Amino acid sequence: MQITTPDIGVDKATVAEILVKVGDTIAVDDSIVLLESDKASVEVPSTSAGVVKSILVNLGEDVAEGAVLIELEAEGQTEAPAVVATPKVEEKSAPVATKVEVAQATPVTASQVVDVQVPDIGVEKAIVAEILVNVGDVVAVDDSLVLLESDKASVEVPSPVAGTIEAIEIQAGDSVKEGVVILKVKTATTAPVVEAPKAGAVSASAPVKTEIAPQATVAVQTGVIEIAVPDLGVDKATVAEILVQVGDTVEKDQSIVVVESDKATVEVPSTAAGVIKAIHVQLGQSVSEGIALVTIEGQSSAPVVAPVPTEAPKASVKAQPAPMASASKAIEVVASQGADKLTKAQNDANAKVYAGPAVRKLARELGVVLSEVSASGPHERLMKEDLVAYVKMRLTAPQVAPVAQAVAQVSGLPKLPDFSAFGGVEEKVLTRLQQVSIPQLSLNNFIPQVTQFDVADISELEAWRNDLKGNFKKEGISLTIMAFIIKAVAHLLKEERDFSGHLADDGKSVLLRNEIHMGIAVATPDGLTVPVLRHPDQKSIKQIAVELGVLGQKARDKKLSPKDLQGANFTITSLGSIGGTAFTPLVNWPQVAILGISPATMQPVWNGEGFDPKLMLPLSLSYDHRVINGADAARFTNKLTKLLKDIRSLLI
Incomplete structure (x- = not known):
């Protein structure tokens, strides 16, 4: 058997x-x-x-x-002999x-077409985000075929066989579930032919x-399954809450642990149904991807x-x-x-690179750190050819003496003095979201940051918003001035691409992004979090307003997924109607610019003959001076004030 x-x-x-x-x-x-x-x-x-x-x-x-x-x-x-025919032997005979x-088998090569189906990806349905192959492409086992996205994660579906793509049965944007045929692979097989x-x-x-x-x-049969920390988009997170106990029966996709990082609070779901046999983490423990959270005894489906x-x-x-x-x-x-030639730190670095399973396996065997390899695939996806080219380059490059690299250290502050002689203190514990935000905020010590201030006349824009918001409210949509600001900034970033780029690690170039993904700061009871609005330059004011409401509610309900917090290349933060006249927002590395919005106020504005009452909106643009000059920042805010004064300029 x-x-x-x-x-x-x-x-x-x-x-x-x-x-x-x-x-x-x-x-x-x-x-x-x-x-x-x-x-x-x-x-x-x-x-x-x-x-x-x-x-x-x-x-x-x-x-x-x-x-x-x-x-x-x-x-x-005992093992039965493999025979074709059994001779009859009389019991009384000698x-x-x-x-x-x-019988011997002679291998004969034949071809067959294999249906590749959507595997169990832990959710009921997913969207086809990207098709990574074309008809006629030759693929190997574990080569990524399709990128699927759900509200929980992005998953690359690997090929279970080697062969040639015969047909593609799905399209980008299709909703698929486990068992759906996504493509057909024509593969060569060896069929045994039995001789006499x-x-x-x-x-x-x-x-x-x-x-x-x-x-x-x-x-x-029953099986024991370990539920581990998934890819959270960050190196480490803290266990904020344990939602189950030993002996509890859980369903598939039921939340078992809440973890917090400097980006968000995320509920980790169970990947299987069963009974909790052990819990491997404690409150406040720092965990990373792959760390075991709980052990579940569940039913095997096979x-x-x-x-x-x-x-x-x-x-x-x-x-x-x-x-x-x-x-x-x-x-x-x-x-x-097949031995893994990388250290744990190098494997952790590899986990952050966009690459398929086959490429990752090859990198482990060759001892290559993927972050050092230039990607040529769509959306900066690392291809197997990139890895081969990198290895070839390293093998043929002349040996040079190692150069000591300067490692940036976070400047430490001295310990606090003793306040007991001055009345003592009362300790107030920061929320976990605030605690894990400290390392990210400390990176701002290494950014030469400057803030450019300006004001925009939004009198006509506010009047138009008031005309529209009644109909929007009937549809359950909250139309705020932020939706218009996002649309104007997204339009401007297509012209001023440096503001949505990144300074290269070697400090010799600026990496210009091909898409716009805008971080929108949201205040929650636990602290500030920054979900990402995708492609605002391609959306209408109404679409932006709807997505703002959804992201804001998810942030307050602690329902943001890691994907909701990744990939931003510009951020907008607003004081809303709290008060104040201006502030200096901190650039969120690796971004190079952030726009702060203060409450708008009525102010007298000289028109050449007299003063007119105008609704003026204060703007605070903080930027990384290594990438952006003062003149560039002044030009950016000047263009933005003109767009906000007459939003019709977007149509020109």
Whole structure:
């Protein structure tokens, strides 16, 4: 019988350790293989007792649900000889030497078309964000085919087979779920062709009875699953709340832990249904991607097929000795080839780079830090060709003496003095969101920041907003002045691209972004968070107003996902109607500019003959002086005031 990979909660996992060897006698639930993924490590138990007949996986090999791991000879059975025909032998006759030889298979290459389906991605539905291949492309196993997005994460679907893309069954923007066919791959397979049996010596002294063992379905097995910290978009986060207890029964996608970072508060959902067996974290603990949160005992969805024992054949067959030395050597070679040559810190750096599973695996084997490789794929996606070119360049480049790099250290402040002689103190604990924001805010110490102040006449814009907001309110939409400001700034950023760019690490260039993703600061009871509004330059005022309301509510309800907080290249922050005349917002690295909005007030404005009452909006543009000059900032705010004074300029 064959022991297969159960449902381990991920599409694929790597064979990290083989816990048995050929000839071992194992019992039910004995661990046979250790599998590792980017989420957790799982020991696969045997679903039956018996003797290990063969091991069908190698160290470092990727396996998916249903993949055969080992072949097991059940207790009480002996291996049946593979014969095409069994000669009849009379019980009373003397021993007869009968020659029977096992049929041999000759491999013949044939092609077949494989349907690639949406795997279990942990959500009911997802949107096809990007199709990464074209018809006619040749793909290898684990090459990324399609990028799917949900409200929880972005997932690249890898190819389960190697071959040529025959057809693409979906389009960008389609909503798909598990089991939907996304494309067809034409792959070459090797089909065995059985030859006629030839004579060979088998000694038979008794009647030989051969039966085909029927198969029976064994009851579904339970499995232990570790739920780990997913990709939060940050290096570390703090456990703010544990929502379950040992013994609780949870459903799939039910929130189990709340973690907080300097970006947001995120609820981590369970990837499987079951009973909580252990909790591995504590309140206030700092965790990163891959750290185990809880252990769940759940039901495996894969039935296990086992043969029913039949009468054992009595013919003795002389077995050929297995070449154990060669097999061990092959396993050692595979292990050495698949070994991870990177440190934990380098692997953490690789996790932040946009690349597919096959590229990541190759990088680990070659010891390449992906952040050092230039990406040529769409949306700065790292391709396998980029990795190969980088390695070739490093191998052919002349050796140079290592240069010590200056590491920027956060300036430390001295310890506080003792205030006991002056009445003492009362300690007020910062919220976790405030605590984890401190390192990000400290980066501002290394940015030479300047703030440009200006005011915009929004009298006509406010009058137009008042005319519109009644109809918007009937539709349940809150139309604020912020929606108009976002639209105007997005239009301006297409002209002034430096303001939405980033200073390169070497300080020799500015990285100009091809898309606009705008961070909008939102005040919550726990502190300030900055969700991201995507492509505001491509949206109407109404669309922007709707999305502002949704993002603001998600921020206040602590429902922002990591994706909601990533990728911004410009930020707007507003004091609303709280008060004040101006302020200097801090540039949010790696961005180079941020716009602050203060409350608008009625002011007398000289028209050449007299003073007119005008509604004036104060603007505060803070910028990184290494990238933006004062004249550039003055030009930016001047253009913005003109757009806000007459919003019709956007149509020209």
